[in-house]
Amino acid sequence: PTIAIIVAALKPELAIGYQGKMPWRLRKEIRYFKDVTSNTSDSTKINAVVMGRKTWDSIPPKFRPLPDRVNVVLSRSFENEVTEDNVIHANSIASSLKQLKELYSSKVERVFIIGGAEIYNELINDKNVSHLLLTEIQNTNKDKEIPVDTFLKFPLYTGDSQWTRSSKSELQKFVGDNITIEDDVVEGDFKYNFTLWNKK
Numbered sequence: 196p197t198i199a200i201i202v203a204a205l206k207p208e209l210a211i212g213y214q215g216k217m218p219w220r221l222r223k224e225i226r227y228f229k230d231v232t233s234n235t236s237d238s239t240k241i242n243a244v245v246m247g248r249k250t251w252d253s254i255p256p257k258f259r260p261l262p263d264r265v266n267v268v269l270s271r272s273f274e275n276e277v278t279e280d281n282v283i284h285a286n287s288i289a290s291s292l293k294q295l296k297e298l299y300s301s302k303v304e305r306v307f308i309i310g311g312a313e314i315y316n317e318l319i320n321d322k323n324v325s326h327l328l329l330t331e332i333q334n335t336n337k338d339k340e341i342p343v344d345t346f347l348k349f350p351l352y353t354g355d356s357q358w359t360r361s362s363k364s365e366l367q368k369f370v371g372d373n374i375t376i377e378d379d380v381v382e383g384d385f386k387y388n389f390t391l392w393n394k395k
């Protein structure tokens with residue numbers, strides 16, 4: 196299945212976290228994340244979300260496991276198993292994909308890597324990752340500093356980057372027509388845009 200990274204990052208430094216949490220709460224961004232990671236073109240299939248143990252721990256317990264998606268959590272101290280609330284525990288990316296295949300065979304349409312920094316920075320260079328769904332966030336209030344301490348190490352804007360930004364119509368095709376993609380969404384001091392990147 197297609198493996199895509201999905202992340203929201205503050206430009207220009209591509210910051211994604213602060214003290215183990217998200218530096219912002221953007222209502223429409225959470226809805227986009229939910230819709231894109233839940234939506235399948237084939238209604239008989241389901242998507243999977245893969246995350247690091249710290250990201251799992253940071254999701255409010257009432258919101259996890261993320262509904263209507265196969266949840267996979269990675270930890271180097273996990274046994275490869277399925278927990279009682281149907282979460283796949285894996286101790287490597289490879290074993291998580293193997294378990295997905297064994298348990299769900301052709302039932303999984305897309306696999307979304309949903310964080311956090313350690314997982315992102317390991318997988319951005321993985322040959323199996325074909326797409327990057329990046330929400331590019333800007334701070335419109337130059338008098339306000341946004342506290343951040345966690346960053347993506349993604350080579351996107353360098354000249355020799357193997358990643359190229361797709362058009363808005365390619366993004367629309369990728370996520371499906373039933374998802375509305377707004378331009379320049381403004382929430383508080385933040386302005387953000389949804390983008391799709393793929394490998395050259």
Ligand SMILES: NC(=O)C1=CN([C@@H]2O[C@H](COP(=O)(O)OP(=O)(O)OC[C@H]3O[C@@H](n4cnc5c(N)ncnc54)[C@H](OP(=O)(O)O)[C@@H]3O)[C@@H](O)[C@H]2O)C=CC1
Nearest residue numbers: 203212215216217247248249250270271310311312313314
């Ligand atoms: N802006 C955004 O879109 C998002 C931001 N975030 C932010 O990211 C931050 C969390 O990121 P981070 O602290 O890096 O933690 P992660 O969520 O990336 O989890 C790291 C843990 O995952 C496990 N792990 C990592 N790599 C592997 C591997 N190859 N095989 C098996 N297990 C592995 C380890 O677990 P163990 O220690 O148990 O061995 C490691 O400690 C938070 O601030 C969060 O808010 C998170 C998601 C989205």
Ligand SMILES: CCc1nc(N)nc(N)c1C#CCc1cc(OC)cc(-c2ccc3c(c2)OCO3)c1
Nearest residue numbers: 201202203216217224225228253254258309310330
């Ligand atoms: C939702 C933020 C987000 N956006 C994008 N573009 N990519 C992502 N990978 C993520 C993410 C994520 C994991 C995560 C972390 C978290 O706290 C650190 C909370 C949630 C979360 C997940 C579902 C929710 C919710 C919050 O509020 C309502 O429903 C989800």
